[in-house]
Amino acid sequence: MERSPLILIVDDDTGIRQLLGDYLVRQGFRTRAVGDGAAMWRDLERHAVDLVVLDLMLPGDDGLELCRKLRMRSTLPVIMLTARGDAADRIVGLELGADDYLPKPFEPRELVARIRATLRRARGGPAPALPSTGDRLRFDGWQLDRRARELHDPDGTLVPLSSGEYRLLEVFVEHPNRPLSRERLLDLLQGREAGPFDRSVDVQVSRLRRRLRDDPREARLIKTVRNAGYLFAARVEPGDD
Numbered sequence: 167m168e169r170s171p172l173i174l175i176v177d178d179d180t181g182i183r184q185l186l187g188d189y190l191v192r193q194g195f196r197t198r199a200v201g202d203g204a205a206m207w208r209d210l211e212r213h214a215v216d217l218v219v220l221d222l223m224l225p226g227d228d229g230l231e232l233c234r235k236l237r238m239r240s241t242l243p244v245i246m247l248t249a250r251g252d253a254a255d256r257i258v259g260l261e262l263g264a265d266d267y268l269p270k271p272f273e274p275r276e277l278v279a280r281i282r283a284t285l286r287r288a289r290g291g292p293a294p295a296l297p298s299t300g301d302r303l304r305f306d307g308w309q310l311d312r313r314a315r316e317l318h319d320p321d322g323t324l325v326p327l328s329s330g331e332y333r334l335l336e337v338f339v340e341h342p343n344r345p346l347s348r349e350r351l352l353d354l355l356q357g358r359e360a361g362p363f364d365r366s367v368d369v370q371v372s373r374l375r376r377r378l379r380d381d382p383r384e385a386r387l388i389k390t391v392r393n394a395g396y397l398f399a400a401r402v403e404p405g406d407d
Contacts, residue, residue, distance in 0.1 A: 171216040171285055175199040176206045176232070177247070178224050186219065189274045195281070203227040210242075217243040217281060217288075222259070230258055237263030243288045243329050245280055247272070260369040265330045267366070287355075288329040302405030303339050306387060308378070309405045310339060317377070325377055330355075334370045335378075338388065338398035347395035371396055 173195050177183050183199040190197050198209050202225050209215065218236070222229035233244055246259045246267045259267055265284050268277055301313040307320030315332055317325045327335065337346075337354045346354075348367045355367070371388060380387045389397045 170194055170196045171281075172196045172198065172213060173281065174206065174209055174213070174215045174218045176201075176203070176218060176224065176229075177221040178202060179221075182221075186274065186277070190278070190281075193278050201225075203232045206232065215242065217245065217285060219245050219247065219277070219281070220264075221247045222249065230262060233259060233264050234262045237328065241288075241326065241328050243284045245277070245284060257366075257369055260330075260366055261373065263328050263330075263373075265328065284329065287333040303402055304405040305339060305342070305400040305402045310335065311405070312336065319379075327377060328373075330370055331374050331377060334374050338396075339402045342398050342400060342402045345391045345394040345397045351395065367396075 173190055175183050175186050175190075175197060177186070177199070178201045180201070183201070187197040187199045198213060198215070200206050200209055204226065206218070206220075210218075220229045220233060224232070227235070229246055229248075233246065236242060236244065244264045246264045248259065248267055248269050265287070266280050268280060301311060303310045303312065309318045310316075311318070315327075317327055317332070317335065319325055333355055334351070337351065351367045355370070372382070375382055375385065375388055378387055382390070385399075387398065387400050389399045391397050
């Protein structure tokens with residue numbers, strides 16, 4: 167039998183840790199809960215964690231710093247919990263590598279939905295099949311291995327991607343040379359509608375551009391289309407098997 171995903175909750179509020187832990191267990195997850203960054207690192211060394219729910223406000227290193235350090239070591243999925251209205255913190259969190267965010271206060275059912283969606287993306291959940299292509303796709307000299315979830319640059323060097331960056335690239339190669347609005351991209355990525363001030367897609371695009379060495383001032387691969395969103399301007403072909 168496949169083991170249930172192990173979720174590590176990092177929050178200095180004992181009540182929230184208990185409430186979230188109990189709720190996630192009832193939803194079929196296994197949980198660990200700690201109150202600060204030092205305890206988080208110890209738990210990550212001792213347990214095979216599948217996803218981290220990381221609060222922004224913590225004693226010692228805050229959630230942003232912990233996310234930055236974690237992303238330097240691992241592609242482990244991270245969902246950040248942030249104070250309502252702190253749009254700047256949410257944007258910085260995504261830029262540092264968080265896969266998703268949820269403002270407090272939140273509905274526990276929404277957190278569960280976000281966790282399940284993030285885990286599906288991290289594990290390579292079902293994606294639309296491209297006609298006449300296999301697991302490896304090539305574009306502009308780059309090669310994407312969808313089975314291994316790996317990206318190689320034109321020199322053959324492995325380029326590490328977070329789960330969010332990988333899924334965005336996968337969406338783009340599945341819809342090449344077609345304008346995709348921010349709302350459509352967010353729906354394809356996370357299955358939710360964009361709010362009027364939701365910049366998470368722009369942040370993910372910016373991060374992916376850096377991975378692809380695509381200067382936004384003279385973008386060749388991910389072009390900004392005025393009043394339409396983004397367009398992946400590359401011919402996608404079967405790669406080397």
